[in-house]
Amino acid sequence: MAAQAPWAGRAVLDVGCGTGFHLPRFAETAASVTGVEPHPDLVAIARRRTKRLRHVQVVQGSAQSLPVPDASVDVVHARWAYFFGPGCEPGLAELDRVVRRGGTAFVIDNDPTRSTFGGWFRRAFPEVDPDEVQRFWSTRGWRRTPVDMRWSFSSRADLEAVVRIELTPDVAEEALAGHAGTEVDYAVNVWSRDF
Secondary structure, eight states: OTTTSOOTTSEEEEETOTTTTTHHHHHTTOSEEEEEESOHHHHHHHHHHHTTOTTEEEEEOBTTBOSSOTTOEEEEEEESSSOSSTTOHHHHHHHHHHEEEEEEEEEEEEOTTSSHHHHHHHHHOTTOOHHHHHHHHHTTTOEEEEEEEEEEOSSHHHHHHHHHHHSOHHHHHHHHHTOOSSEEEEEEEEEEEEO
């Protein structure tokens, strides 16, 4: 992200910020950082995480109705807030409203066509058509940057807990039974668009 759209001195919006994990990193150099999260419990955690950062605010809201003014954001980070393209149109319309000219939005999502986790994901969610997802984003002017990474956990129990959250119960158990250790390779697509 930083290579495509540096956020130093700019206004950053993190859509679906969850517990605010990424907010302090943006705050290191951004002029302002706003985290938007629909779940009140996660909003509370994100606010605690960032309470000493004066130029960070966390507000409750959704991707479809962002609680920020028109043309007020330079860089948007949405990690797993817009899933798989189709159905995200209301949230993308909100990006059109809030991102200023010259700004950039990033949507980070699973890539089910690559990696061990991608194979598990395909088995758990066969209804997600990767070709349809790619068409959705590319026909709307978004660029795809594939990123390969790895999940590495300090314990097997942590890996198992995350896999069970991410996948259907039957696929999670099958995947865990056939996978040893505390790491798994993982792939995402970073979709980006300049405004």
